[in-house]
Amino acid sequence: MDRDIIIRGLNIVLDRYRVLEDVSIDIRGNELTVILGPNGAGKTTLIKAILGLVKPSSGSIKVFGYDPFKEGEKIRKLIGYLPQLEKYSYEIAIPSIEVVLMGLMASRRFPRIPSKDDVRKALECLGRAGVRDIAYKPFNELSGGQRQRVLLARALVKEPRYIILDEPFTGVDVRGQREIIECLIDLKDDIGILMILHDIAPIAEHIDNLILLNRRVIAWGPPIEVLTPENLKRAYGTEIPIIIQENICYPLLGDRHA
Numbered sequence: 001m002d003r004d005i006i007i008r009g010l011n012i013v014l015d016r017y018r019v020l021e022d023v024s025i026d027i028r029g030n031e032l033t034v035i036l037g038p039n040g041a042g043k044t045t046l047i048k049a050i051l052g053l054v055k056p057s058s059g060s061i062k063v064f065g066y067d068p069f070k071e072g073e074k075i076r077k078l079i080g081y082l083p084q085l086e087k088y089s090y091e092i093a094i095p096s097i098e099v100v101l102m103g104l105m106a107s108r109r110f111p112r113i114p115s116k117d118d119v120r121k122a123l124e125c126l127g128r129a130g131v132r133d134i135a136y137k138p139f140n141e142l143s144g145g146q147r148q149r150v151l152l153a154r155a156l157v158k159e160p161r162y163i164i165l166d167e168p169f170t171g172v173d174v175r176g177q178r179e180i181i182e183c184l185i186d187l188k189d190d191i192g193i194l195m196i197l198h199d200i201a202p203i204a205e206h207i208d209n210l211i212l213l214n215r216r217v218i219a220w221g222p223p224i225e226v227l228t229p230e231n232l233k234r235a236y237g238t239e240i241p242i243i244i245q246e247n248i249c250y251p252l253l254g255d256r257h258a
């Protein structure tokens, strides 16, 4: 089956504001792709369009051969999605495993009672995300990194062929970031990964395909080709220092541009 995402001439206008302009990119299903760009660049809007949650004003999107706006339900079954974490959301005192099971129950009819098999699957996915040991700990008592990994398990429980993560490192310390990255590297051979980031440093060496976005696609392709001083300046409107180490490019974005 087709595992690619193909976008051509995509324009999105919301409330008369042109959020995305003439976006044309290919995202291949067997690669780790990152969308990088400043706040307000349209990154979240782009993935919502891929998921069929926002309507294109013009242009075309094909996700695994489907049209997201007409066949969004099919696409959302195949894609696990970790939305951008809102600061005060998820303050819920329910066990982590219940959060994971929500990923299965959402598409079920009432009564939504998990079977033994569902519970086994949820525990297995918590294991794949490296957080099997906190299955019965209340979600609101977890660290940022643990929360993101429980949410990753929730995305995996649907057995997706693709996962999309919107700024998964927000509120996660360096060690937590490494743990999330290790899980993703293990998944990468079986599942396509698309991540939105405002700083690529934690995962720079693993990125296959980088999309530099600021309303328009500034550049896309292998990171070392995309991350030139000129492209970064066009994306951020200011000079961004770059460190290159062992042929891997690290733009020093810090939090200023988040």
Ligand SMILES: Nc1ncnc2c1ncn2[C@@H]1O[C@H](COP(=O)(O)OP(=O)(O)O)[C@@H](O)[C@H]1O
Pocket: 014, 015, 017, 019, 037, 038, 039, 040, 041, 042, 043, 044, 045, 046
């Ligand atoms: N529903 C909406 N109506 C109007 N403007 C919107 C809507 N959603 C997003 N925007 C605007 O579109 C721009 C891009 O938003 P977003 O995709 O969230 O950017 P990013 O994820 O890169 O920070 C922002 O300026 C935002 O205010």
Ligand SMILES: [Mg+2]
Pocket: 043, 044, 045, 084, 166
């Ligand atoms: Mg966003």
